[in-house]
Amino acid sequence: MKPSPFEYRAAATLREAIDLLTADPEAVVIAGGQSLMPVLAFRLAAPSMLVDLRMVPGLDTVDIGDAGVRLGALVRWRDIEDDARLAVAHPLLREAIGHVAHYQIRNRGTVGGSLAHADPAAELPGIAVACDAEITLVGAAGARTVDAREFFTGPLSTVRQSDEILTELHLPFWPTDRRWAFREFAQRQGDFALAGLALFYDEDERARVWNAHVGVIGACDRPQRLLEVEAVLNGHPIDDDLIRDAAATAARTVDPPEDIHAGAAYRRALVATLVERGLRAAAQARGA
Amino acid sequence: MRVSFQLNGKPVAAEIEPRTHLADCLRETLRLTGTHLGCEHGACGACTVIVDGAAVHACLMLAVQAEGRAVVTVEGLSADDALTPLQTAFRKHHALQCGFCTPGMLTTAHALLTEEPDADAERIRAVISGNLCRCTGYIPIVEAVLEARAAYRKKP
Numbered sequence: 001m002k003p004s005p006f007e008y009r010a011a012a013t014l015r016e017a018i019d020l021l022t023a024d025p026e027a028v029v030i031a032g033g034q035s036l037m038p039v040l041a042f043r044l045a046a047p048s049m050l051v052d053l054r055m056v057p058g059l060d061t062v063d064i065g066d067a068g069v070r071l072g073a074l075v076r077w078r079d080i081e082d083d084a085r086l087a088v089a090h091p092l093l094r095e096a097i098g099h100v101a102h103y104q105i106r107n108r109g110t111v112g113g114s115l116a117h118a119d120p121a122a123e124l125p126g127i128a129v130a131c132d133a134e135i136t137l138v139g140a141a142g143a144r145t146v147d148a149r150e151f152f153t154g155p156l157s158t159v160r161q162s163d164e165i166l167t168e169l170h171l172p173f174w175p176t177d178r179r180w181a182f183r184e185f186a187q188r189q190g191d192f193a194l195a196g197l198a199l200f201y202d203e204d205e206r207a208r209v210w211n212a213h214v215g216v217i218g219a220c221d222r223p224q225r226l227l228e229v230e231a232v233l234n235g236h237p238i239d240d241d242l243i244r245d246a247a248a249t250a251a252r253t254v255d256p257p258e259d260i261h262a263g264a265a266y267r268r269a270l271v272a273t274l275v276e277r278g279l280r281a282a283a284q285a286r287g288a
Numbered sequence: 289m290r291v292s293f294q295l296n297g298k299p300v301a302a303e304i305e306p307r308t309h310l311a312d313c314l315r316e317t318l319r320l321t322g323t324h325l326g327c328e329h330g331a332c333g334a335c336t337v338i339v340d341g342a343a344v345h346a347c348l349m350l351a352v353q354a355e356g357r358a359v360v361t362v363e364g365l366s367a368d369d370a371l372t373p374l375q376t377a378f379r380k381h382h383a384l385q386c387g388f389c390t391p392g393m394l395t396t397a398h399a400l401l402t403e404e405p406d407a408d409a410e411r412i413r414a415v416i417s418g419n420l421c422r423c424t425g426y427i428p429i430v431e432a433v434l435e436a437r438a439a440y441r442k443k444p
Contacts, residue, residue: 002307002312002328003307004307005305005306005307006306006307007306008289008306008350008352010352010355030350033348033349033350033353034330034348037309037329037330037347037348037349037350038329038330038348040307041328041347042329050306050350054353078342101418102417102418103343103396103400103414103415103416103417103418104330104336104343104344104345104348104396104418105330105345105348105418107342107343107344108342108344108345108348108349188417189414189417190417190418
């Protein structure tokens, strides 16, 4: 189908974009358009105006420093894949982004678009929540920073107000000796995952887990951390019993949706399997 | 709205509604019907064109967003009436039957091999996973793209 008619403005500055959004509550932001264009084609949304960020300067940078990784809203999946620094600065991010959609979509899809769209199965929102990231929003009232765990409120729903533009994702510093894994399961390459898992942990001098973070996508109404699984892991060395215990806890605590793609019981089992595989991979080798 | 861009090396301009996606602008306004439209929501890859060197779905990009960019469609792959080495390989390997997906396969493979002339079969399969073909079973397409790599290595 074709989108219903709308006005189009390519804002020259962030200020101009915010002014346009403030003046018209029915206006929406477009960046890469890889989520919004299908929504418009299906007429799931009929905005009065699209405010394009493509001319807005300063939103397409990847900054890497002692405070972690800062991704501008207009950074594309392709930019993350091509940035060799991220292999060390944030290997979990890089691995997860390799699973995003298809070749063509990765050439246009953006960090800001994925976060603002908030699909429960999308990889970047999962990484943001799993890694305690912060999301910066700029609106008429000024800028604010929101914890990723509070940003996502449900399927395709966030705390972003209609006059606010998501400008940046900040992932905290990633130690080089951290253990991690990303796993997802989809029926076809590039499809949205029926379930996905992003996990990492650090180890003390006796190889006991601390700082475990276990994030799930696809098998919940928004990306979430499985705090009970993290509690099972923290303080213990990884062994077969612990992995079994963590997987069983994950299956018990996750609350998956039931839809045409998979039933809730199937998704629970999938999450348990992903936790098991992810922990084994993380324990065996860095860069899993 | 008026939009101007480079199309297959030549400047073009079109008067279009803002909601017109690039594929409709190419097909309906500029009358280049080589770019095919299948699903119109980014799932089938038939409408793939090359914008500033990158393969993109022309149904997921507004025509107004092409302002000032360089767009290459399947019509622009060959400078004359002759087939390119990639097209020749598709013909040799029977990498098409009905032909509906072929423009998107060719533009996608051209963008890939231009950047990665050493792409292996696994990489090629991963890249064309965004292009649906219901005839060939993909095997002859992968064989054709593998064979075409030699031509891209010669002219970096």
